[in-house]
Amino acid sequence: MENNRRKFLKRLGMAGAASAIAPTAFGAPHPKNVMQMNRLSQKSADKELKIALIGAGIMGTQDMNTALQHENVEVVAVCDLYDGRLESAKEKWGQHLFLTKDHKEILKRNDIDAVLIGTPDHWHKQISVDALNSGKHVYCEKPMVHSVEEGKEVIDAWKNSGKVFMVGSQGISSLGNEKAKELLAAGAIGDINYAEGFWARHSPEGAWQYHVPADASKETVDWERYISNTTDREFDPLRFFRWRNYLDYGTGMSGDLFVHLFTSLHFITNSLGPNKVSAMGGLRYWKDGREVPDVLLGMFQYPDSKEHPGFNLSLRCNFVDGTSGSTYLKIVGSKGSMDVKWDEVVVKTNQQASSDDPFMEAQAQMSGRASDRKRILPPNEMVYKVEPGYKGAHYDHFGNFFTAIRENGTVTEDPVFAFRAAAPALLCNDSYFQDEFIAWDPVEMKLV
CATH class of the missing domain: 3.40.50.720 (NAD(P)-binding Rossmann-like Domain)
Known part of the structure; x- marks a missing residue:
């Protein structure tokens, strides 16, 4: 009985007291959050x-x-x-x-x-x-x-x-990511089983059509140094100023954008990464000589681990989006889901009543109440927003970097963490161009 009561109060404290009124501003950092x-x-x-x-x-x-x-x-x-x-x-x-x-x-x-x-x-x-x-x-x-x-x-x-x-x-340094990590650990959405992310752009610059200066030439650009670690080519201003479009210099949509979603997901879930990678896509609109697709779909399998149960991830990116420049990461669990942005987290649940709570049932029986008595319910949607004056994830990221230097400390995104986020993004490109599944060992960080 006492154990059931503790579980109920924990759920009530998380879903009710902490977030019964939406929108809710993120509170002060937990003192034990190193x-x-x-x-x-x-x-x-x-x-x-x-x-x-x-x-x-x-x-x-x-x-x-x-x-x-x-x-x-x-x-x-x-x-x-x-x-x-x-x-x-x-x-x-x-x-x-x-x-x-x-x-x-x-x-x-x-x-x-x-x-x-x-x-x-x-x-x-x-x-x-x-x-x-x-x-x-x-x-x-x-x-x-x-x-x-x-x-x-x-x-x-x-x-x-x-x-x-x-x-x-x-x-990774955003308040949104930190709140999502806290909520997942507290059981807000149950056990994760699926996640998805989407990144859309449409404007020319958003599709990597960066400005090429009028004076671009071998006299103003050190072209030889630029290509010294890759394929030897004649000077091409597009390959210098719009480098993301070309495989010798960039890593496509996945290396530019999917890597952000992997970083957030791995931070929130404590995951080491997927063990299977696949991708499809195509060059649908920006047929300007680029070597990478402008629509990319990635599918990833995350194995059971001590950090989390196994789950699947789907990522999408579209540079031909005629409606918006939307970006989101959704994490789905057995009891609900979270939509995660850098400055906002929305938790949604489908639990309509507390009929599965033994403590409440026992209390009803002891007091002689009718079993069909209506109950007080937690909200089905909880919105967490940052407080006014938030300087943003980019500012906080550099704050972490400078503090670590000054105090001989650690950072949230060191090379091991960063490589575990970069690897599946890069392998997504490999899967697309090789047209095959790719197996990856997320623990040892190597191809299988």
Whole structure:
């Protein structure tokens, strides 16, 4: 009887007291949440950090702008292979900047604590390894690597370096992800059995039709350095400025967008990843010479593990969406589901009554109430929203990175976690182009 009562009160406390009124703002971080304490620590901000940016394109610039919102962080150097971005860097961040087209010149400097890597994907591995070997802390954009074969080298370099390495799937640091993780652990939706994610875009820039500057040429772009670790080709401005469209440099829709969904899902569920990967899709609209599909469907099988029961995942991405630019991650369990965004979580259940609760039944019998007496019900939909003034996941992600550097701490998305999110995304591409299922060992992180 007492055990049943405790179970009932736990459910009531979670579903009723904590969220009976919707929308509900996320509360303060739980004091025992080490990740949040590490990220939100205030005591170490007095220590100045000097940083450099390697790759000053769209995402690299966003990363630097976000990093500089934090106290006592100064940018001292920028590396890019295009003259126009180097000139723009001085306009944005100061005439004092050291500028170069050779990332090794950045790594030689003793006045740099950490580097932000925002290059095309095919340079992530080498620059990360070079930076770690030179004694720099590293923030690298997702996906961490260009192929699964590169993962071990980055992980080994990180482990040998003693430095902090953070990968930039910033959604993992969102309040939405953290709340979803808490709710799943508390049993809000029962045992997970299925998940799905969707990412849609339609505008030209959203389909990677990035701006090509009028002065793009071999005189303004260090093309030879750009292709030095891949196929030798004649200068092509589209392959430089719209690199995500080409396999030599990018990782397609899966490496750009699915990796975010894997990161969130694995964080929420504590999963190590799927053991079977398959994909279908096609080039339906953007027939502009690109080598990757603009519609991609991925199916993934997650095995039973000590972290969670087995479940299936479906991911979709569409660059031909004529209605919206919607993005979502839905996690479905035996008792309900969660729609997870970075600033909102919606929990839905189908339980209409508490007739399955032994405590309530026993209480009714003891008091002589009629068995058909109506009951008070928890809400079927609970909405959790962030409080006003939330600075966002990107800001918090960098907060975690800087605090870990200053306090010799850890980060939420280290190379092991990041590789387990990147690998199924990259294997999704392999499945699409090879037209076959791919088996993956999520524990040992290797192909089977």
